[in-house]
Amino acid sequence: MAAKRSGAQSKRSQRKGLSLRSVQESRSEPPLSLERIVATAVELLDAQGVDGLTMRRLADRLGSGAMSLYWHVANKEEVYDLALDSVLEYRGPPQIAESRDWRGEVVHMLEDWRAIMLRHPWSALLLPRRALGPNILGRLELLSKTLAGAGVADADLNVAIWSLWNYVMGATVTRASFDLSDDDRAAAQQRLTRLSEHYPTIERSRLLLDNDWDGAFRKGLDFLLDGLAPMQ
Amino acid sequence: MAAKRSGAQSKRSQRKGLSLRSVQESRSEPPLSLERIVATAVELLDAQGVDGLTMRRLADRLGSGAMSLYWHVANKEEVYDLALDSVLEYRGPPQIAESRDWRGEVVHMLEDWRAIMLRHPWSALLLPRRALGPNILGRLELLSKTLAGAGVADADLNVAIWSLWNYVMGATVTRASFDLSDDDRAAAQQRLTRLSEHYPTIERSRLLLDNDWDGAFRKGLDFLLDGLAPMQ
DNA sequence: CGATTGAATCGTACGCCGTACGAGTCATGC
DNA sequence: GCATGACTCGTACGGCGTACGATTCAATCG
Numbered sequence: 050m051a052a053k054r055s056g057a058q059s060k061r062s063q064r065k066g067l068s069l070r071s072v073q074e075s076r077s078e079p080p081l082s083l084e085r086i087v088a089t090a091v092e093l094l095d096a097q098g099v100d101g102l103t104m105r106r107l108a109d110r111l112g113s114g115a116m117s118l119y120w121h122v123a124n125k126e127e128v129y130d131l132a133l134d135s136v137l138e139y140r141g142p143p144q145i146a147e148s149r150d151w152r153g154e155v156v157h158m159l160e161d162w163r164a165i166m167l168r169h170p171w172s173a174l175l176l177p178r179r180a181l182g183p184n185i186l187g188r189l190e191l192l193s194k195t196l197a198g199a200g201v202a203d204a205d206l207n208v209a210i211w212s213l214w215n216y217v218m219g220a221t222v223t224r225a226s227f228d229l230s231d232d233d234r235a236a237a238q239q240r241l242t243r244l245s246e247h248y249p250t251i252e253r254s255r256l257l258l259d260n261d262w263d264g265a266f267r268k269g270l271d272f273l274l275d276g277l278a279p280m281q
Numbered sequence: 282m283a284a285k286r287s288g289a290q291s292k293r294s295q296r297k298g299l300s301l302r303s304v305q306e307s308r309s310e311p312p313l314s315l316e317r318i319v320a321t322a323v324e325l326l327d328a329q330g331v332d333g334l335t336m337r338r339l340a341d342r343l344g345s346g347a348m349s350l351y352w353h354v355a356n357k358e359e360v361y362d363l364a365l366d367s368v369l370e371y372r373g374p375p376q377i378a379e380s381r382d383w384r385g386e387v388v389h390m391l392e393d394w395r396a397i398m399l400r401h402p403w404s405a406l407l408l409p410r411r412a413l414g415p416n417i418l419g420r421l422e423l424l425s426k427t428l429a430g431a432g433v434a435d436a437d438l439n440v441a442i443w444s445l446w447n448y449v450m451g452a453t454v455t456r457a458s459f460d461l462s463d464d465d466r467a468a469a470q471q472r473l474t475r476l477s478e479h480y481p482t483i484e485r486s487r488l489l490l491d492n493d494w495d496g497a498f499r500k501g502l503d504f505l506l507d508g509l510a511p512m513q
Numbered sequence: 514c515g516a517t518t519g520a521a522t523c524g525t526a527c528g529c530c531g532t533a534c535g536a537g538t539c540a541t542g543c
Numbered sequence: 544g545c546a547t548g549a550c551t552c553g554t555a556c557g558g559c560g561t562a563c564g565a566t567t568c569a570a571t572c573g
Contacts, residue, residue: 114552226409254429271508273505277504
């Protein structure tokens with residue numbers, strides 16, 4: 050059915066875990082490394098979008114042959130996985146004491162999340178098609194812990210988390226898709242105006258045009274949190 | 282930047298609009314038509330997923346040469362666009378009188394929407410990357426009209442609509458992505474269990490495992506609608 | 514009636530993609 | 544000095560989207 054993602058392993062990762070150093074010592078940094086590959090992949094994705102990333106281009110940018118990548122990485126899918134997860138690292142909010150303002154913390158976490166994905170629009174399109182990496186799971190865990198700490202019962206936790214996650218994902222994906230099609234902002238506006246000509250209510254509310262996306266995101270989030278609050 | 286989608290036109294659609302009949306008359310139905318192409322593309326997408334659709338395969342299934350498709354369609358992107366929009370047709374709820382139970386209507390529309398996209402998981406992955414087709418816009422318009430009819434002020438309409446849309450999109454995309462990676466349900470469970478080992482709260486809530494997706498969707502939706510209600 | 518047209522089909526070919534395969538390089542430890 | 548194993552990469556294969564031009568065939572017109 051879908052893509053198989055199970056058995057794939059880079060030759061590198063098949064080795065147990067020994068002997069990382071040796072080559073490391075040479076003067077000018079080793080031309081290839083997983084870190085450099087992932088970082089360059091992110092650069093490329095930022096610059097060219099999801100379809101702009103090809104193994105050959107990636108290798109070119111790294112000054113190596115395309116096939117050299119496959120020592121460090123099992124296949125292109127793994128590059129996508131690593132690039133996505135690498136961008137989603139999260140160091141919590143200032144982290145003061147114990148469970149102060151849970152609502153503020155949740156809002157902060159979710160806005161940070163959204164901000165990242167809007168900064169890297171490809172990530173919003175990629176995420177639904179990739180496995181959950183450690184950073185994504187880490188964020189989910191943190192969200193769960195915060196809500197649980199705020200008193201949400203275990204039974205309600207799933208509803209709470211999925212509601213928030215879904216909302217953020219939807220807002221991010223939608224927004225990113227609008228950004229994507231804005232090759233030329235003015236032309237896009239025109240196109241949308243022409244499109245919404247026969248949709249009077251959409252037209253009247255200027256739904257597709259000058260939205261205050263950030264404000265709308267916050268308001269919807271507040272509605273959800275209002276609904277969630279009685280659960281604690 | 283992103284893909285250009287502007288100038289593309291099938292040779293067919295460049296012709297004004299005359300002379301549709303002629304060939305129609307031959308005995309065994311004409312081997313190719315936009316309708317057949319789109320319908321077959323949907324079949325293929327249902328069966329093989331987003332990446333399973335290729336022009337050659339599509340043509341094979343239609344018993345024609347690959348290049349013949351390009352008479353009816355400008356390029357592969359257009360096939361995606363048409364397939365997506367074709368699946369999203371909507372005939373409203375029983376449509377009784379004027380603005381009865383607006384909340385019930387909204388819930389019905391959104392659950393129908395979600396149901397479709399879960400029935401065709403590829404559509405959830407496609408939608409964020411495609412332009413808004415007439416059926417999608419039609420659904421948005423209907424949603425807007427219902428909310429406006431329920432008394433939501435124009436100023437609040439955008440927030441209301443985007444909140445709901447984002448939530449539905451997120452829920453759909455997330456759910457579809459879980460379905461996607463379930464080549465083998467049992468193996469997937471195992472993998473998720475192993476993954477969540479180091480995420481105690483996720484583990485405790487069994488967030489990734491036996492969720493009542495439908496119920497959770499309804500509850501989150503109710504929270505949103507509760508929040509929206511005061512606007513009317 | 515034959516000639517012309519234009520709708521529709523399709524074979525071939527090009528440039529790109531991911532990656533299998535195996536040969537090459539080179540530092541290390543015997 | 545030789546074997547080993549980490550790492551790099553050239554070549555090649557099959558598949559992709561699609562540009563281009565030849566082909567077929569029914570309708571139209573003189």
